[in-house]
């Protein structure tokens with residue numbers, strides 16, 4: 218039987234995602250509900266190393282459910298990757314009498330948590346927060362739905378110019394190694410082609426498809442490219458290549474970048490974050506550790522952190538087929 222949990226630390230780490238604040242709020246308020254203390258750790262693992270902590274009460278997290286980013290701030294700590302860094306972090310945790318941690322972030326966050334747990338046996342639960350949706354053990358990560366809506370909104374605007382000028386636009390979206398954003402936003406925004414790392418379309422097929430599109434009478438087109446796409450060229454090189462081989466097209470590139478990570482979270486992300494935040498605290502109080510909470514078929518479920526990171530969250534290939542049919 219582990220030590221009774223009386224004080225939980227919560228941190229956000231890695232890329233921020235809309236809905237992280239709703240998750241923080243849920244963790245803090247669930248702690249208050251169960252009469253235990255909650256400590257906010259600032260700047261992710263870097264703040265853990267530096268003892269950058271603040272006690273959080275239910276009232277400290279008022280008016281944040283609607284805010285993008287993370288009030289706890291985030292970082293990608295290099296120091297935490299070293300044994301010395303993690304030792305410092307453990308000392309700070311002991312000093313602050315923190316009994317367990319809730320880690321909100323993506324695969325890097327969970328990997329750090331697992332290493333830490335192996336070395337120091339501190340109970341921890343992960344909450345998936347990343348716009349990439351590239352985590353196994355949940356259908357949706359916090360921030361993904363908001364990012365999709367942001368991307369679709371922006372592509373709708375780009376479409377106005379594409380159609381007014383009869384242009385072909387390559388729109389690059391985020392998703393370091395995963396095509397979830399590209400695939401779903403691409404279908405939602407009516408893109409002609411979607412290039413994702415999980416499925417290599419190949420340059421020849423891309424050219425063929427764009428030729429067919431032109432022949433079919435379309436005057437403008439949108440190709441959504443995931444930043445992690447493995448076609449062998451970056452989006453600018455790709456645009457040059459297409460312009461060179463298909464001079465009938467006037468090509469432009471739009472890289473959406475960090476605008477995809479900002480903004481108020483969608484209702485879906487707020488509800489998801491709230492459900493997962495409450496469950497994370499309840500799991501710790503139940504003596505559980507090394508798990509991630511996620512949503513599967515609209516039920517809150519748990520997965521081993523290790524599986525969450527190493528398992529494959531497959532894209533829905535059906536969407537590629539549907540997209541092909543739509544680009545007739």
Ligand code: F6P
Pocket residue numbers: 232323347348349391392393444478
């Ligand atoms: O993991 C989220 C993400 O936004 C990826 O899609 C992207 O590749 C990366 O973070 C960018 O990270 P940074 O903001 O540190 O440049």
